[in-house]
Amino acid sequence: MADLEAFRAETRAWLEANCPAGMRTPMRGEKDLCWGGRHFQFQSDAQKQWLAVMAERGWTVPDWPKEYGGGGLSPAETKILKEEMRDLGCRPPLTSFGISMLGPALLKYGNEEQKKRFLTEIARGEIRWCQGYSEPGAGSDLAGLQTKAEDKGDHYLVNGQKVWTSYADQADWIFCLVRTSSESKHGGISFLLFDMESPGVSTKPILLISGNSPFCETFFDDVKVPKDQLVGEVNKGWDVAKYLLGHEREMISGMGLGSGIGTGASGVTLGPVAQPDDPLLRAEIAAFDVDALAFAAMSERFIDQLKAGEAHPALPSMMKYAGTELNKRRNELVMAAGGSDALEWDSERSKGGKSARDWLRSKANSIEGGTSEIQLGIVAKHILRLPGA
Amino acid sequence: MMTLTDDQRLLQDSVRPFMAGEGAIKQQLRHWRDTGCSDGYGTALWKQFAELGLTGILIPEAQGGAGLGAVEAGVVLEEIGRNLTPSPFLATAVTAVRALEGSAQADRWFPGILAGETVAALAIDEGKHHDPARVAMAARRQGNGFVLNGAKQFVVHGNSADLVLVAARTGGATGETDGLTLFAVEKGAGGMEVERIALADSSKAARLTFDNVAVDADAVVGEVDGGWGPISRALNAGRAGAAAELVGVAAGASEMTFEYLKQRKQFGKLIGEFQVLQHRAAHLFGEIEIARAAALKAAQLLDGGDDKAELLVSVAKAKAARVAALAVQEGVQMHGGIGMTDEHDIGLYMKREAVLSELYGSPRYHANRVAELSGY
Numbered sequence: 001m002a003d004l005e006a007f008r009a010e011t012r013a014w015l016e017a018n019c020p021a022g023m024r025t026p027m028r029g030e031k032d033l034c035w036g037g038r039h040f041q042f043q044s045d046a047q048k049q050w051l052a053v054m055a056e057r058g059w060t061v062p063d064w065p066k067e068y069g070g071g072g073l074s075p076a077e078t079k080i081l082k083e084e085m086r087d088l089g090c091r092p093p094l095t096s097f098g099i100s101m102l103g104p105a106l107l108k109y110g111n112e113e114q115k116k117r118f119l120t121e122i123a124r125g126e127i128r129w130c131q132g133y134s135e136p137g138a139g140s141d142l143a144g145l146q147t148k149a150e151d152k153g154d155h156y157l158v159n160g161q162k163v164w165t166s167y168a169d170q171a172d173w174i175f176c177l178v179r180t181s182s183e184s185k186h187g188g189i190s191f192l193l194f195d196m197e198s199p200g201v202s203t204k205p206i207l208l209i210s211g212n213s214p215f216c217e218t219f220f221d222d223v224k225v226p227k228d229q230l231v232g233e234v235n236k237g238w239d240v241a242k243y244l245l246g247h248e249r250e251m252i253s254g255m256g257l258g259s260g261i262g263t264g265a266s267g268v269t270l271g272p273v274a275q276p277d278d279p280l281l282r283a284e285i286a287a288f289d290v291d292a293l294a295f296a297a298m299s300e301r302f303i304d305q306l307k308a309g310e311a312h313p314a315l316p317s318m319m320k321y322a323g324t325e326l327n328k329r330r331n332e333l334v335m336a337a338g339g340s341d342a343l344e345w346d347s348e349r350s351k352g353g354k355s356a357r358d359w360l361r362s363k364a365n366s367i368e369g370g371t372s373e374i375q376l377g378i379v380a381k382h383i384l385r386l387p388g389a
Numbered sequence: 390m391m392t393l394t395d396d397q398r399l400l401q402d403s404v405r406p407f408m409a410g411e412g413a414i415k416q417q418l419r420h421w422r423d424t425g426c427s428d429g430y431g432t433a434l435w436k437q438f439a440e441l442g443l444t445g446i447l448i449p450e451a452q453g454g455a456g457l458g459a460v461e462a463g464v465v466l467e468e469i470g471r472n473l474t475p476s477p478f479l480a481t482a483v484t485a486v487r488a489l490e491g492s493a494q495a496d497r498w499f500p501g502i503l504a505g506e507t508v509a510a511l512a513i514d515e516g517k518h519h520d521p522a523r524v525a526m527a528a529r530r531q532g533n534g535f536v537l538n539g540a541k542q543f544v545v546h547g548n549s550a551d552l553v554l555v556a557a558r559t560g561g562a563t564g565e566t567d568g569l570t571l572f573a574v575e576k577g578a579g580g581m582e583v584e585r586i587a588l589a590d591s592s593k594a595a596r597l598t599f600d601n602v603a604v605d606a607d608a609v610v611g612e613v614d615g616g617w618g619p620i621s622r623a624l625n626a627g628r629a630g631a632a633a634e635l636v637g638v639a640a641g642a643s644e645m646t647f648e649y650l651k652q653r654k655q656f657g658k659l660i661g662e663f664q665v666l667q668h669r670a671a672h673l674f675g676e677i678e679i680a681r682a683a684a685l686k687a688a689q690l691l692d693g694g695d696d697k698a699e700l701l702v703s704v705a706k707a708k709a710a711r712v713a714a715l716a717v718q719e720g721v722q723m724h725g726g727i728g729m730t731d732e733h734d735i736g737l738y739m740k741r742e743a744v745l746s747e748l749y750g751s752p753r754y755h756a757n758r759v760a761e762l763s764g765y
Binding site for chain 1: 390391392647650651658659661662664666667668670671672674675676678679680682683685686700701703704705707708711752755756757759760763764765
């Protein structure tokens, strides 16, 4: 315990000395995130410097092993680092699907060469990744995917189409599920990594109801992928895919929600938009805040359970379901509290229609990464063990 | 860390089989209900609680107790809830002990509580809804002591209590937290009329009428006009405890229901094969996990003396009550006709949930309190 308290003191001192003032102000939204990658335009010198010093220390991925660019911190130390960053208001130095999704899968399934190469690039924010999972004919039934990878001796030849590829137009590399055998549905899938600049890859943004285009359609036309870029074993990609999905669901369950009750709890509750002259709205917001604070406690417990190895493997599905349904309700209440102000679509007053666009964006939360119905089915089958689920 | 420590797990490992065995519905709740027991619980079981060290779970070690906290009390209460085990544990060993701790009255009453011989009850509510600041009952100074006049209701275990902790007003106006004083009134006090009340869940309570009940000055728990201190301590512990018990009620009802989904056949299929029930069951499972986390967080913050503890206690009480209500309603509905019969246990969970939900403040009371504590 004394060691941990010493670590806390050192960490706090280091953060105070090294986190630029500009990286200690609240973020205004997704646009303030640092995504890294070949083409990332830093918003400020502070943002660039913050990534550099944190990456140097391995603290963009504090709990990854040091040999792969991580900080080598224990679960308890990682928790302390996060608490100190939260207390000091430090922004995350780097956000990426490499950190939240691919990294954990590579740590478990990648070979040594792949880990050394790809994890280090992720930790430093050098390569931005996107996820090639869904297809036009394979949404909830993901394992029905048809994008084909043919064995051509020294490489795979990939043909097909992906959809809902987040930020594919800005990504450097893709982790992609492909069909390497038609003999078996789940047992014919493989997990490939390749460069988005490979000849034959093209992307097309999809305009959403929010007016934004965070997702793309991604097309593969005779894309050659070197064979050493296959993760795990051929035709056993579904195991990697499911493991990665667990991490994706954890990430999405926390979307739109602040974390932690211990400090300011900003972002968790909706109290600040309550209006005393509207008792019904106040009551709905109070009921929401009860649920939001209870879910914040659950999020904290879930992380501790994961670290202690006590979490059921299907628990991320429960968290994803509960967190996204809560976030949709949150956005509904923000709209209700905002009245006609919240309906403005592009005025400066409305920050470019932030409330309305966030509200519409939130509707995807319970679809992306597996719909709420898919998550409930997973809980029914794997946790409750209900028959035929 | 929001996982149980090794010691807390050991406690759980010993209490779980005890409640599931000795404390089971058939052995306790049904037995005492069907034999018309006036206390609503078995004194022999309460003695066993004492032998296991549970009656003194919150009593400081220096006074012979285990000196544990709200987390440990919650571990016990979740198992009590799961088995609907009737006992004065929440009223006496949790709520009353927290009211008495550190006061001159503690030495007088703790030995009896430790021995499983004394039952203590908290008398706060005066109307049909819990609202502790709205106490109007008068405590007038007379000679070396006080004279109490007024009425209390929903005094859980008040029917068989040896000690009633009574909130009365020595100053201030109704609705104010200042000017309240907590009095320790013994069973049989002259002028205290006890109306025995059987509640819907077969537990027993009392309505108390005080007609010029004279008590000595040393009956005051803590300070005159400073009753809000012990009352708040008692209510925080009682609410956190009730939240944990509600989680147990929800868990017990839902586990019984999930088992039923795997046994009952209709249309030639197990009803658990129907997706419409699977999704509702999965939703319920998640809500119970969330309620359990909220109850644990509230207990940890109380034990740590954190200034967010009151907020989280209200969150936990409100959430656990809502979730337990969902669990028992889904439980009865998914059992169908058999769930409406007295013979089946699922309905007993519904009755217990209703009482615990109201005890120390309904979910609406606590949602409102979350709003007030958050400044809106």
